[in-house]
Amino acid sequence: MNWNAWIPLLVVASSLLPGLIIFRLPEERVRTRITLNLIGAFLKLVLVGWMLWGVYQGQHFETRLALLPDLDLVLRAGPLSLIFVSLSTVLWLVTTVYAIGYLENSPHRSRFFGFFSLCVTATVGIALSGNLITFLIFYELLTLSTYPLIVHRGTEEARRAGQTYLAYTIFGGALLLLATVWLYTLTGSLEFTPRGFIHGLGEEHRTALIIIFALFITGFGVKAALVPLHGWLPQAMIAPAPVSALLHAVAVVKAGAFGIIRVVYDVFGIESAAELGVMSPLAWLAAVTIIYGSLRALFQNDLKRRLAFSTISQVSYITLGVAIAGPIATIGGVVHLVHQGIMKITLFFCAGNLAETLGIHKISEMNGVGHRMPWTMAAFTVGALGMIGVPPIAGFVSKWYLGLGALEVGEGWVMFVLAGSSLLNAAYFLPILHRIWFRKQTAAWPHEHNFGNKETAWALLLPPVVTALMALAAGLVASAPFSPLEWAQLIAQREFYQP
Amino acid sequence: MGITFIDFPWAIALILLPLTGGLSCFLWPSVSKILGLVTVIGVMLSATGLGWLVIDKGVYHYLVGGWGAPLGIELYVDGLSLLMLMVTALVALGVSIYSIHYFELSYQRRFWPLWLFLLTALNALFLSADIFNLYVTLELMGLAAVALATLTGSHDAFTAAMRYLLATLLGSLAFLFGVVLLYHSFGSLDIAVLSERFESNITAWAAFGLISAGLVLKTALFPMHFWLPPAHANAPAPVSAVLSALVVKASFYILLRLWLEIFSQLDTDVDILFGFLGSIAIIWGSLQALRQTRIKLLVAYSTVAQVGYLFLAFPLAEKVGVTAWSAAVYLILSHALAKSAMFLAAGNLLRFGGHDRIADLDRVAQRLPITVAAFALAGVSIMGLPPSGGFISKWLLLQSALVQSQWGLVGVMLIGGVLAAAYIFKVLGRAFTQAPLPHEPGVVPATMEWAALLLAGGAILLGFFASEILAIIEIGSPFGAGEVKL
Numbered sequence: 001m002n003w004n005a006w007i008p009l010l011v012v013a014s015s016l017l018p019g020l021i022i023f024r025l026p027e028e029r030v031r032t033r034i035t036l037n038l039i040g041a042f043l044k045l046v047l048v049g050w051m052l053w054g055v056y057q058g059q060h061f062e063t064r065l066a067l068l069p070d071l072d073l074v075l076r077a078g079p080l081s082l083i084f085v086s087l088s089t090v091l092w093l094v095t096t097v098y099a100i101g102y103l104e105n106s107p108h109r110s111r112f113f114g115f116f117s118l119c120v121t122a123t124v125g126i127a128l129s130g131n132l133i134t135f136l137i138f139y140e141l142l143t144l145s146t147y148p149l150i151v152h153r154g155t156e157e158a159r160r161a162g163q164t165y166l167a168y169t170i171f172g173g174a175l176l177l178l179a180t181v182w183l184y185t186l187t188g189s190l191e192f193t194p195r196g197f198i199h200g201l202g203e204e205h206r207t208a209l210i211i212i213f214a215l216f217i218t219g220f221g222v223k224a225a226l227v228p229l230h231g232w233l234p235q236a237m238i239a240p241a242p243v244s245a246l247l248h249a250v251a252v253v254k255a256g257a258f259g260i261i262r263v264v265y266d267v268f269g270i271e272s273a274a275e276l277g278v279m280s281p282l283a284w285l286a287a288v289t290i291i292y293g294s295l296r297a298l299f300q301n302d303l304k305r306r307l308a309f310s311t312i313s314q315v316s317y318i319t320l321g322v323a324i325a326g327p328i329a330t331i332g333g334v335v336h337l338v339h340q341g342i343m344k345i346t347l348f349f350c351a352g353n354l355a356e357t358l359g360i361h362k363i364s365e366m367n368g369v370g371h372r373m374p375w376t377m378a379a380f381t382v383g384a385l386g387m388i389g390v391p392p393i394a395g396f397v398s399k400w401y402l403g404l405g406a407l408e409v410g411e412g413w414v415m416f417v418l419a420g421s422s423l424l425n426a427a428y429f430l431p432i433l434h435r436i437w438f439r440k441q442t443a444a445w446p447h448e449h450n451f452g453n454k455e456t457a458w459a460l461l462l463p464p465v466v467t468a469l470m471a472l473a474a475g476l477v478a479s480a481p482f483s484p485l486e487w488a489q490l491i492a493q494r495e496f497y498q499p
Numbered sequence: 500m501g502i503t504f505i506d507f508p509w510a511i512a513l514i515l516l517p518l519t520g521g522l523s524c525f526l527w528p529s530v531s532k533i534l535g536l537v538t539v540i541g542v543m544l545s546a547t548g549l550g551w552l553v554i555d556k557g558v559y560h561y562l563v564g565g566w567g568a569p570l571g572i573e574l575y576v577d578g579l580s581l582l583m584l585m586v587t588a589l590v591a592l593g594v595s596i597y598s599i600h601y602f603e604l605s606y607q608r609r610f611w612p613l614w615l616f617l618l619t620a621l622n623a624l625f626l627s628a629d630i631f632n633l634y635v636t637l638e639l640m641g642l643a644a645v646a647l648a649t650l651t652g653s654h655d656a657f658t659a660a661m662r663y664l665l666a667t668l669l670g671s672l673a674f675l676f677g678v679v680l681l682y683h684s685f686g687s688l689d690i691a692v693l694s695e696r697f698e699s700n701i702t703a704w705a706a707f708g709l710i711s712a713g714l715v716l717k718t719a720l721f722p723m724h725f726w727l728p729p730a731h732a733n734a735p736a737p738v739s740a741v742l743s744a745l746v747v748k749a750s751f752y753i754l755l756r757l758w759l760e761i762f763s764q765l766d767t768d769v770d771i772l773f774g775f776l777g778s779i780a781i782i783w784g785s786l787q788a789l790r791q792t793r794i795k796l797l798v799a800y801s802t803v804a805q806v807g808y809l810f811l812a813f814p815l816a817e818k819v820g821v822t823a824w825s826a827a828v829y830l831i832l833s834h835a836l837a838k839s840a841m842f843l844a845a846g847n848l849l850r851f852g853g854h855d856r857i858a859d860l861d862r863v864a865q866r867l868p869i870t871v872a873a874f875a876l877a878g879v880s881i882m883g884l885p886p887s888g889g890f891i892s893k894w895l896l897l898q899s900a901l902v903q904s905q906w907g908l909v910g911v912m913l914i915g916g917v918l919a920a921a922y923i924f925k926v927l928g929r930a931f932t933q934a935p936l937p938h939e940p941g942v943v944p945a946t947m948e949w950a951a952l953l954l955a956g957g958a959i960l961l962g963f964f965a966s967e968i969l970a971i972i973e974i975g976s977p978f979g980a981g982e983v984k985l
Contacts, residue, residue: 137885
């Protein structure tokens with residue numbers, strides 16, 4: 001029996017099954033729930049590790065199940081899938097630990113962790129999808145499974161945020177469905193292929209292809225929060241901190257960005273897309289989003305909202321890297337998928353810790369908090385500096401490759417976008433760092449919890465410290481084997497140089 | 500053992516079982532629950548047996564009493580009728596499990612005989628091979644359905660049922676006239692014979708008009724849908740489920756059969772009219788659903804919209820017949836399961852809160868999680884989101900529309916999907932919030948919750964077995980010989 005044909009399915013099932021069981025667990029079975037969650041997360045980690053090792057040695061992992069007469073449900077582990085699946089798996093484990101600490105004693109935990117697991121299942125499914133229809137199925141599953149997390153608190157405000165989120169994503173999903181079926185009627189195939197599968201189509205389909213591309217970008221742009229489709233993201237901040245963390249770093253926003261990567265590389269192919277003339281509009285769209293997000297972030301006093309606008313800006317680095325369409329920029333874009341994830345999740349964990357430990361939600365309340373919570377704030381500092389692009393943190397590596405890549409293909413204007421964005425990043429992060437470390441505490445903490453002589457609970461402290469260390473490591477030893485950068489190079493090589 | 504088992508006349512059992520079951524419930528009302536449940540399980544087993552037979556050996560003919568057409572009664576089962584029978588049995592099982600605890604004792608004795616009678620009529624309808632039997636079963640079904648709709652005895656229910664009765668009688672009457680005309684000009688009632696002898700003349704056209712109009716009225720295609728929302732919304736929950744899931748589909752099934760076998764020989768543009776009315780039904784029904792403040796009315800208007808999708812298959816089938824018709828049949832199946840689940844879930848919410856006002860739902864996601872899950876899963880299929888049966892049918896419909904560049908229909912389908920999401924999440928959003936005025940919740944028995952979830956789960960599972968089910972649809976190639984591959 002060929003085990004490799006089942007591993008991708010097992011990776012998906014390893015969070016689906018625990019999730020389904022957790023739904024039916026009574027609220028007070030805390031221990032069982034934690035055990036199930038952790039077993040699922042570790043199992044997934046082991047399986048993904050195995051696939052990484054296997055693919056490195058040239059093995060193939062593919063699950064194929066019949067869906068429609070000529071279409072299969074395909075889960076396949078290629079280099080691009082693996083970089084996203086590894087990110088999701090590692091950060092799921094960390095976030096699960098964090099969520100266990102964060103939601104201690106709060107109501108409806110079974111429902112929360114059930115949908116949380118479904119959400120990760122959908123993300124992993126998106127990562128492993130081997131064709132567009134599989135991608136679409138998991139993409140919609142992600143929409144549906146994040147909704148209950150956003151409205152989790154059950155307040156009127158949460159309900160509104162949920163409706164806004166759906167209005168955007170259902171609309172995006174409808175466009176994706178149209179684009180996918182349309183493409184299928186033209187090509188008769190939906191299989192992700194390196195360098196695309198639309199070469200064979202004649203000149204008479206040019207207009208149709210351009211519209212299909214636009215539909216894809218609009219559909220994915222909703223989740224990737226491309227301006228002007230970003231409106232749902234700041235509102236969705238109403239969700240509990242672990243949800244915001246995962247939503248921003250891995251699940252929703254990245255699913256959109258990953259969709260754009262897939263469409264450009266494996267559906268259209270860079271050459272065909274460039275020939276259609278759709279790449280520079282995409283690059284401009286990304287550039288506008290980068291600057292706009294940063295500008296809006298400057299004026300937010302609510303910490304989570306500032307981080308949300310920062311996400312809008314940062315995720316578009318990925319799109320920008322893809323749209324510049326050179327090998328080095330591709331490395332920068334793909335590697336930023338991982339780097340942004342690690343850094344942003346750190347920042348959100350820290351914001352959650354501030355809210356949970358001291359009741360701090362606003363930036364103006366953060367004076368001197370570095371002395372009260374040194375570890376959390378150290379992690380926050382690493383994340384913030386990384387976002388600005390200070391070496392040797394991960395964000396620097398991404399920006400370096402993006403800049404080099406843009407120069408390589410003669411798109412000098414991108415340098416201005418990068419520089420401007422870095423300046424803006426500094427302008428909205430450095431004042432926070434100044435408040436944290438150099439100002440004195442001015443007022444009592446809004447709502448302080450007592451954790452004895454520790455700064456906060458272990459389960460809350462450990463995750464941001466771990467992810468901050470990862471962000472440092474990703475920058476320091478960027479060229480070590482199995483580092484995100486090395487995988488990104490592998491992907492770029494496959495897209496540009498291999499026959 | 501295989502021979503005796505497979506030769507058992509399952510088709511006859513599908514008619515006789517519910518008939519005797521219904522009579523027994525009438526005679527011994529004190530044990531009607533048990534009798535009813537045993538009967539429905541028997542029907543489920545018979546449908547499975549028949550399915551085994553047809554999948555194994557292909558199209559199934561049965562001459563009742565050994566007499567064939569034109570004198571005797573002939574039963575005919577191909578892939579299309581088989582699927583209708585199976586989905587009927589499945590919905591019947593879910594609804595019956597639900598009904599055990601739904602009705603009070605005095606209602607039980609009225610519900611079970613009527614319900615099993617309705618089931619008899621449905622099964623016989625799907626097994627019929629001639630148009631007179633189709634008429635008889637259609638009439639029986641309509642009468643049983645109206646009687647069931649009055650079961651609550653409320654004033655609103657009576658008014659609605661009266662309208663329903665008039666619509667259904669008018670529909671059957673038109674159908675009967677059409678049948679008489681066909682018999683008069685072509686000298687047969689058997690569909691297969693008619694299909695050979697049929698030719699275009701003035702009587703044929705009149706018959707076509709009468710039959711189509713009657714069936715369209717009974718299927719509640721816009722603008723003939725006026726009777727449906729009040730009738731479906733005011734009936735008891737299990738009855739609403741059966742009306743929306745099965746009864747409306749039965750008349751569509753007849754229309755589909757006759758269209759394919761007989762009327763396709765006429766050169767008409769009625770298919771375009773059907774597509775047009777279907778489009779309006781989708782948009783209008785969805786908008787009306789979105790406007791409703793009560794769950795049951797919302798769900799009923801959603802049926803009006805979903806019926807519209809069925810009629811989109813007519814204009815699309817001209818060039819890509821098999822794909823378009825398969826999409827319609829897939830929609831019948833998934834909608835039957837999803838909509839019955841949705842009505843049962845609505846019934847639970849009504850019993851729990853004492854009302855079905857959407858704005859006053861009170862944290863039901865926490866307190867009735869199974870029911871809300873059933874509503875949500877059924878909603879996924881209704882919206883046409885993956886993975887679900889609704890998604891498969893939407894995919895196939897979109898594909899057939901895009902391949903012919905029918906942009907108008909593409910637009911309608913996409914807008915319909917978005918509107919469906921809007922009205923379904925209108926309910927689901929309130930499931931998490933607290934009502935302004937909290938109230939003492941009623942008790943909802945577990946069987947009622949799980950029955951709804953069972954059916955909703957079926958609608959989701961349909962999304963995973965498309966290849967198998969599409970293969971069954973093709974048994975006996977009800978949609979004619981193959982088409983040019985897309």
